[in-house]
Amino acid sequence: MTKEISLREMSEKLDVRPSIGRLCDTVMRYAPDKKGIVYAIDIKHAEHIAEYYRERGLKAYGYEVKKNEMGQLGVIDKDGNEVLPYIYNKVELKAHGLAKLYSKKKVDRERPWMDLKNGVRFVRRPKIVRYGFLDFSTTDGRMLYPRVKTRRMDENCFVMLDALTNGIEKGLQFRTFYIQPSEPERLYIYKEKIDDMQLWEDDSGGWAYRKDNECLLHPVSREVWLTRKEAWTEEMRRFEQDVNENTWLFEPRIEMKYTYAYSERLLADFEEIDLRIEHRADGTEQAYCRKYEYTKWKPVGVFAKVYPQAYDIRVVQNLNGKYIVRTKWFEPFENPEQEYDFAELLDNVILHIVQNGKEYWVYLENKVCFAKKPELVTIGFLNFLKMDDVYVEMSPYNNRKYRRKEIRMGKDICFLGSNDVLLKPSSREWRNHFYIHCRYADGKHYLLSKTMDEEDYATLYE
Known part of the structure; x- marks a missing residue:
């Protein structure tokens, strides 16, 4: 009873906007660029603090360590959703939504640190850096892990710092993932491609497509996409039949x-x-x-x-x-x-x-x-x-044989199929042929080579 009264009294005094505001003003006045942890009475109080801080442009993450009947610890977010299961002996919450985990599992002994946002494990405590519209967690400053709310990433899902040379204002594409600037908290996973349109799926199962020369994702329903795919499949079947029956070497x-x-x-x-x-x-x-x-x-x-x-x-x-x-x-x-x-x-x-x-x-x-x-x-x-x-x-x-849709002509440049790029030759050249090795997220920058061989150390052109 005494504990309940004590919590209620603290809530009446601390879980009010004037009290939260005084603490926020102190942080903004004396430690605007510092990292820190704010302790709350309960998850509800933590939500109010995080909301107040975010309204004023401060990044705030609301997490709470909970214990089950067996005495094992887990973590939930401000909405009560489970972030980490109840399998840990000890959990230490740190600034920026980081945690140090303790259990008998090998992964927790070898890589005890976790970024609670993206679920990536680390050997030592990562630092948080920002490039463009995104925050990244990293231990060496070179291998960067985008901080998006997902559990589909692991230690192999990093972006090399050198890959950000052209900036990420138009979006970030890495591995089979894509993040667009208008939705920095949402991770899209590549599913398939129809001609110059790529299909992406977010963690909630929503679908969106993006054209090769664009960076913006367009929401699309399953029915519309599957209808489009069916028509494309039939078109490809007829094309391949025509090629097989009416052309040969x-x-x-x-x-x-x-x-x-x-x-x-x-x-x-x-x-x-x-x-x-x-x-x-x-x-x-x-x-x-x-x-x-x-x-x-x-x-x-x-x-x-x-x-x-x-x-x-x-x-x-x-x-x-x-x-x-x-x-x-x-x-x-x-x-x-x-x-x-x-x-x-x-x-x-x-x-x-x-x-x-x-x-x-x-x-x-x-x-x-x-x-x-x-x-x-x-x-x-x-x-x-x-x-x-x-x-x-x-x-x-x-x-090679192409459909008309696979011939995309621009000013002094032509894209043939999925990997061939031809530049308009000068009067002294017969043919300026390159192969695409890498596409940047903006859909307008490419890494090209004169050979298709991945192991050939040929000169790369950007």
């Missing part, structure tokens, strides 16, 4: 000596070599050629028909009526040679062939073969061959 050996993807692409751009054709009485053609004017003419074969060269290759029709592809000097590419029912060179470095009654179009730079005639499409500073919704870059270095 051309296997016959036809070697391109030079690349024409960035220069001459029309048949009219090419001049014939020093060639002489004798038309024989039986309708065939005897071909002679020479590389220099002072050399002798060299017979290179008798054919039913000789066609003009382009791209350093030519089509000829043999005496059996079949079409074959050779170098512009009539040299075979392979032995035995591949024969076609029909063959012709077209603009844009394309070989059109007919075999076994079926037509094919081969882009000779990267050997992609189409079952349907592709059309030339220019997007920004890049050229593509388009068949339905299948796009192939006109380049000898890339034979």
